[in-house]
Amino acid sequence: xxxxxxxxxxxVSFLDSLIREYKVFAPVKRDSFVVFQEIHSGSEALLxxxxxxxxxxxxxxxxxxxxxxxxxxxxxxxxxxxAFEEKPRVIFGIRPCDARSLxxxxxxxxxxxxxxxxxxxxxxxxxVIATGCNQPNSTCFCTSLGGxxxxxxxxxxxxxxxxxxxxxxxxxxxxxxxxxxxxxxKDVDEHSLSLMxxxxxxxxxxxxxxxxxEEIKEKLDRMFDDPFWDLVHEKCLGCAICTYLCPTCxxxxxxxxxxxxxxxxxxxxxxxxxxxxxxxxxxxxxxxxNKERTRQRIMHKFKYFVDNHGMAACVGCGRCIKECPVNxxxxxxxxxxxxx
Amino acid sequence: xxxxITGVNQMQEPRExxxxxxPKIIAFLCNWCSYAxxxxxxxxxxxxxxxxxxxxxxxxxRINPLLILRALQHGADGILVSGCHPGDCHYISGNYVARRKxxxxxxxxxxxxxxxxxxxxxxxxxxxGKRFAELIxxxxxxxxxxxxxxxxxxxxx
Amino acid sequence: xxxxxxxxxxxxxxxxxxxxxxxxxxxxxxxLPLCSSPCFTRRSEEAERLIWNASCENNLAKYLRRREEKxxxxxxxxxxxxxxxxxxxxxxxxxxxxxxxxxxxxxxxRRKIEAKLDGKEILEAEExxxxxxxxxxxxxxxxxxxxxxxNSCKTCNHRNPVIYDVLIGDKVEENQGxxxxxxxxxxxxxxxxxxxxxxxxEVSKCIRCYACRNACPLCYxxxxxxxxxxxxxxxxxxxxxxxxxxxxxxxxxxxxxxxDCGACERACPMGIDIRKLTKKIEKDVKELFHYExxxxxxxxxxxxxxxxxxxxxxxx
Numbered sequence: 001x002x003x004x005x006x007x008x009x010x011x012v013s014f015l016d017s018l019i020r021e022y023k024v025f026a027p028v029k030r031d032s033f034v035v036f037q038e039i040h041s042g043s044e045a046l047l048x049x050x051x052x053x054x055x056x057x058x059x060x061x062x063x064x065x066x067x068x069x070x071x072x073x074x075x076x077x078x079x080x081x082x083a084f085e086e087k088p089r090v091i092f093g094i095r096p097c098d099a100r101s102l103x104x105x106x107x108x109x110x111x112x113x114x115x116x117x118x119x120x121x122x123x124x125x126x127x128v129i130a131t132g133c134n135q136p137n138s139t140c141f142c143t144s145l146g147g148x149x150x151x152x153x154x155x156x157x158x159x160x161x162x163x164x165x166x167x168x169x170x171x172x173x174x175x176x177x178x179x180x181x182x183x184x185x186k187d188v189d190e191h192s193l194s195l196m197x198x199x200x201x202x203x204x205x206x207x208x209x210x211x212x213x214e215e216i217k218e219k220l221d222r223m224f225d226d227p228f229w230d231l232v233h234e235k236c237l238g239c240a241i242c243t244y245l246c247p248t249c250x251x252x253x254x255x256x257x258x259x260x261x262x263x264x265x266x267x268x269x270x271x272x273x274x275x276x277x278x279x280x281x282x283x284x285x286x287x288x289x290n291k292e293r294t295r296q297r298i299m300h301k302f303k304y305f306v307d308n309h310g311m312a313a314c315v316g317c318g319r320c321i322k323e324c325p326v327n328x329x330x331x332x333x334x335x336x337x338x339x340x
Numbered sequence: 341x342x343x344x345i346t347g348v349n350q351m352q353e354p355r356e357x358x359x360x361x362x363p364k365i366i367a368f369l370c371n372w373c374s375y376a377x378x379x380x381x382x383x384x385x386x387x388x389x390x391x392x393x394x395x396x397x398x399x400x401x402r403i404n405p406l407l408i409l410r411a412l413q414h415g416a417d418g419i420l421v422s423g424c425h426p427g428d429c430h431y432i433s434g435n436y437v438a439r440r441k442x443x444x445x446x447x448x449x450x451x452x453x454x455x456x457x458x459x460x461x462x463x464x465x466x467x468x469g470k471r472f473a474e475l476i477x478x479x480x481x482x483x484x485x486x487x488x489x490x491x492x493x494x495x496x497x
Numbered sequence: 498x499x500x501x502x503x504x505x506x507x508x509x510x511x512x513x514x515x516x517x518x519x520x521x522x523x524x525x526x527x528x529l530p531l532c533s534s535p536c537f538t539r540r541s542e543e544a545e546r547l548i549w550n551a552s553c554e555n556n557l558a559k560y561l562r563r564r565e566e567k568x569x570x571x572x573x574x575x576x577x578x579x580x581x582x583x584x585x586x587x588x589x590x591x592x593x594x595x596x597x598x599x600x601x602x603x604x605x606x607r608r609k610i611e612a613k614l615d616g617k618e619i620l621e622a623e624e625x626x627x628x629x630x631x632x633x634x635x636x637x638x639x640x641x642x643x644x645x646x647x648n649s650c651k652t653c654n655h656r657n658p659v660i661y662d663v664l665i666g667d668k669v670e671e672n673q674g675x676x677x678x679x680x681x682x683x684x685x686x687x688x689x690x691x692x693x694x695x696x697x698x699e700v701s702k703c704i705r706c707y708a709c710r711n712a713c714p715l716c717y718x719x720x721x722x723x724x725x726x727x728x729x730x731x732x733x734x735x736x737x738x739x740x741x742x743x744x745x746x747x748x749x750x751x752x753x754x755x756x757d758c759g760a761c762e763r764a765c766p767m768g769i770d771i772r773k774l775t776k777k778i779e780k781d782v783k784e785l786f787h788y789e790x791x792x793x794x795x796x797x798x799x800x801x802x803x804x805x806x807x808x809x810x811x812x813x
Contacts, residue, residue, distance in 0.1 A: 031702070032612050032768055050616060053766065054704065063704065064734035135634070137618055139529070235535040237559070239708035241766050257732050259414070268734050271706075276724055325712055325764035326555060327527040327534035405749055406722065406730050409742045413731075426805065436803035439812070440786065444752050444800075446811050447781050448745065448774070451685060453693030462813040475813065491693055494738035 002170040004185040005192055006159075008047070011166075014184045015042030015092065022127075023089040025059050027052050036091065045093060050137055051317060055247035056098050057105060059091055060122045063244075063269045067118070067254070071262040082118065089126040097142045097317040099130045099154035101247030107309045108250050118267070127178055130155035131166075134203055139318030141209040141331060147315055149203040162195040211334045213302070213312060219337050220303035224295075228340060232333060233294035235326040240271035242297075242320035242328075248313045251277075272297055298333060363483040365392040365418040366411045367476075370400045370435075373424035373465045380469030388473040389480040392420065399423065401434035405445045408459060412492040418483030420475070422462040435463070454491050457482045501549040501599065504665045505571055508597055509544035512569050518595050520564075522557050523547040523571035530622040531607050531629070535560065547571065549665075550624050551642055554604040556760040558714035562588050570594060573601035574655040575758035578791025579714040581659065582754050585798060588717060598661025600669040603643070603650035605629065608768060610645050614638075649759025649772060652677035659792055678780045684773065696741070702767040703740045705733065709771055710747060712764035715754045722746060748774035753782050753799035756791040 006014065018024050019040060026045035028037045033053040039045055069080040102123070109119035133140070133149035142148055152158050156175035159166040167188055170176040179185045223229075243249045253270035256263055270277060273294075278287045287293045305313035314330075321329050369375040375396045381388065397403060400423025408419050421442065429435040442461050449459060460479050464472050509521045525536035525546040533552045537560075538544045549571070557570055558579035572580065577598060583589045610619065610631065621632040629645075631638045654677065657668045676682070684692060707723070710716045722730050723743055730746075731739040748771075757779060761771045782788050785808055786799040 032608065048616075050618070064736070138620055231537070234537045234560070237708065237711040237764070239711040239764070240704075240706040241708050241764075244704050244706050245766060253733065255733050257734075266732075266734055274707075321528070323766040325708055325760075327529065327532050329528040332528055406742075406746055409745065410730060413738050413742065426809070433803060436805065436807070437800070439807050439809055440800055440803055443785055443808060443811065444778060444781055445749065448749060448778060450689075451692065451777050452696045452745070452774075453689040453691070455689065460813065461811060492738055492741060494732075494736060 002176050002179065003188050003193065003196075004168045004170075004179050005165045005188040006168060006184050006186070007165050008161075009164075010184050011047060012042035012045070014182065015039065015045055017182075017184075018042075018090055018092075021088070023085070023087045025056070025089065025091040027093045036094070047093065047131075049093075051095050051098070051319070053245070053319075053323075055101065055245060055317070055319065056091060056094050057101060057247050057250075059089075060102065060126070061105065061109070061119055061250060065118055065267045067265045067267055069262065069264045073261070084121045085125045087125075089122070090129060091126055092129045092131075094128060094130050094155070095317070096130050096132055096149060096151040096153070096155070096158070097140070097147055097315040098247045099128055100142075100147045100151055100315045101317075102128065102154040104248045104309070104311065104313055104315070105250055107311075127157070127174060128155045129157045129159065131159045131161070132200070132203065134161050134199055136203060136207050137318060138208060139321045140207055140316060141211055141318065142316035143204065143207045144209075144211045144213050145312055145314050145316045149207065150200045160196045160199055162192055162199055165192065167192055167196040209316075209318075209331060211331050212338055213334065216302045216312075216334055216337060217306045219340060220299055223337065223340065224299070226340065228336065229291050229295040232298075232336070233290045236273070236290055236294050236328050237326060238273050238275070238290055238293070239325070240269075240273055241323050241325070242330075243271040243273055244269055245319040245323055247315055247317055247319075248301075272300070298330075298337075302334070361488065363391050363417040363480060363488075364415060365420060365476075365479060365483055366416045367392050367394045367420040367422065368397055368400075368403050368407065369394055369420075369464075370402075370423040370430075371396050371398050372430035373428065374400075374422035374462075374472070376466035377422075377464040377468045377472040380466065381473045382469075384469050386469060386473040388476040391480050391483075392476055399429065399431050399434035399438070401431070401438040401441075403438060403441075405441070408445070409492060412454075412458065412489055413494045415489075417458070417486070417489045418479060419459045420462065420479050421460070422464045422475075425463040425465055428465065455486050457486050458489065501666055502547065505549050505597065505599070506544055506547050508663055508665065509538065509547055509569065509571075510541040512595065513538070513541045513544060517567070518569040519566035521547070521569040521571070521597075522560050523597075524549065524553040524555070524557075527552070530619045530631075531605060531610070549599060551603070551605045551629070552607075552624075554647065554759075554763055556712065556714050556758045558583060559712065559760070561594060561714075562717060564589075564593070568594055569597055571597045571599060572658065572661075573599050574653065574658055575601075575649070575756055576714075577658045577660060578655060578756035579758055581791045581794055582715055582756065584794060586715075586754075591794070595663075596658070596661045597663055597665060598658030599665045600657045600667065601650075601653075602656065602669055603646040603653065605642060605645050606647040606763075610640065613640075613645075647759050647763065648680075649757050649762065651675075652757070652776075655792070660794070678776065680773070681777050681780050684777075696773070697737060699769050699773070700740050700744050701737055702769055703735065703744070704767060705735055705740065705743070706766065708764035708766065709761035709769075712760040713751070713755075714758075714760070715751060716747070744769075744771070744774060748778055751775055752778045753786070753788060754790055755779060 024039050025036050026039045027034045027049050028044050034049045035054050036056045071078045109116035136149050152171045156172045158169040251270050252267050255266050279285045301313040423435045512518045521538045523536050524533040527534040531552050535555050556576050558576045584591050617633045619631050623630040628639050654672050731742050755775045788799040
């Protein structure tokens with residue numbers, strides 16, 4: 001695997017040069033939190049941050065996305081196709097957990113059975129430059145889910161912070177080609193590589209939060225009718241914070257908004273936590289109470305998704321833990337399941 | 341055409357201020373007093389600007405703030421809400437209760453920075469045909485001076 | 498404070514053992530520093546988990562509706578005023594609720610602390626009388642609780658329970674000599690343009706998660722106006738116009754009912770200043786109709802009644 005390096009004090013000018021050619025997304029400070037946004041100058045990017053409030057899935061799967069527009073006129077019905085991405089894109093500074101979430105989303109939106117043109121367009125046109133985590137947070141539990149602070153899954157390039165420089169690992173062919181085209185990346189010496197190895201090892205040991213996730217699916221296989229679910233959901237408010245801020249959650253609704261003779265079909269995020277999520281036209285709701293919905297959320301992420309895709313739909317980023325207003329900690333739920 | 345469209349708003353999209361722009365005002369009038377007052381203005385052949393579209397409601401208390409906000413969202417440049425004078429409500433106390441709602445809503449919209457002069461409230465009785473015509477003239481000019489609605493307008497993005 | 502926790506536990510255990518209640522809703526330790534979590538206990542051994550400290554910020558009145566059983570609730574001043582609201586709106590029976598009232602000096606706003614620490618993660622927090630000792634990876638810092646209280650706690654004038662079935666500990670001193678509407682007035686003094694910019698800037702952060710609505714004990718409509726689709730009041734996307742109307746109307750629906758517990762603002766993951774609207778409405782209700790929500794079981798909610806002399810200078 002090709003490795004190069006870039007000096008930290010050259011990153012801003014590097015991003016500036018990228019902006020001329022690409023649409024660049026980077027973490028940006030907004031009020032008291034960080035979000036991924038398109039930047040127009042390299043200095044807007046935040047290089048030193050824990051993680052963004054909203055997951056970068058919204059760069060590939062926006063919260064509201066127009067699927068098509070229509071209008072009625074004299075001659076009949078006109079359909080306007082969505083604008084696909086014109087410029088190639090780069091997402092810079094994404095964390096390895098969020099990069100891994102793209103692998104999970106790929107399995108949904110770009111599978112043999114179903115090809116989502118909206119997602120695929122963005123995904124294929126985007127180069128993913130991830131920044132590993134030298135100092136994971138106490139709520140990070142990526143290592144319990146097959147990831148890690150320097151996991152390469154989902155990225156094209158992975159940056160490792162060794163002090164004054166980043167060592168850059170080319171994870172994919174696309175990443176390697178990119179390195180060749182940009183002179184800011186220099187050859188890396190053995191000393192830097194050994195610093196890199198140190199950083200990676202240390203970071204792995206800094207992840208304190210662990211859940212034995214391998215046995216969860218087998219437990220859940222037998223737990224559908226377990227009275228455990230009667231209690232787990234009680235404090236849950238049924239809002240959409242955990243689902244909207246989760247990098248792997250991908251459920252959506254399709255809404256039509258029309259005005260007189262014109263309209264749009266819009267895809268919007270939806271949440272299995274909402275009562276209306278499974279409300280059928282007949283009035284029947286197969287998940288009538290919070291109990292069924294909470295059970296579903298856990299089962300989907302740690303059993304059904306494993307059954308269907310071979311991996312848990314969770315990357316251990318910790319956002320749901322930090323942001324839940326009632327501290328419904330998924331790690332605690334998983335540990336309770338393991339102890340049943 | 342054979343194509344059935346559901347959920348279509350009948351209002352037009354918000355417009356730009358171009359030459360010949362005319363304000364569009366939606367008036368919610370209570371059936372028993374204000375609507376009758378408007379009717380009297382008509383029967384008396386009193387002239388007033390044609391910019392107002394009237395929506396008849398049984399009572400001013402039927403007015404849900406969402407109706408007003410939605411109208412501003414979808415093309416109304418100004419809103420007029422009118423009911424019976426306090427004490428004369430056909431349903432005895434509807435306008436009294438509505439008065440409290442309107443006070444809160446009026447203050448809230450002003451607080452958020454919605455221009456004063458977009459949303460108007462009035463009490464007009466069935467005998468006040470002339471006053472109704474005057475009210476419409478006044479309201480139309482106030483809204484015209486403000487220009488097309490801009491704050492809550494839903495942009496087609 | 499350990500004493501209060503012990504008193505709450507003892508009270509809870511007694512109530513459960515004597516079967517005077519079937520369930521006690523309180524707080525237990527959370528999984529993060531400076532964080533506690535709503536807790537539902539049905540047996541006296543479970544009541545051992547109950548605690549009380551300056552992170553017990555949730556409004557537990559949210560969990561009282563639609564229950565068959567007799568419920569005990571550990572409640573601070575604002576929670577109890579919400580309970581009064583729910584009783585007046587006939588959502589719960591007074592006899593069904595056993596109120597364990599806890600005088601409160603205010604709850605700590607974790608986000609204010611995190612902002613002060615500028616990104617450094619808090620790994621441990623130890624609460625003492627007036628201070629909290631924060632420990633991170635490479636720092637230790639002591640902060641004064643009263644400098645980091647939630648905004649709604651800073652303007653609270655009902656620190657002591659208005660009604661209760663049992664009072665835990667001694668009453669505390671009420672907040673005196675401050676203007677609870679200071680921020681509203683400062684906002685009012687700005688130009689209309691500035692105010693609109695400021696409002697839209699805040700709500701543009703909204704991700705329509707409805708945590709504010711779901712955390713509010715008084716938002717309990719079977720079908721919320723945002724969920725109606727035929728006809729649809731507002732769209733479900735994050736369109737700024739739709740989102741603005743969501744916040745305006747939700748605030749309006751709390752008129753005369755909101756007790757300013759702050760649960761909405763605390764729940765919001767994006768830190769939107771929701772109370773900017775609700776506090777204005779609360780001020781208007783007080784000034785126009787001389788009514789304060791949640792202090793009396795007898796008075797009539799202001800939008801359910803009227804006075805022939807109600808102000809109407811704004812009506813032509």
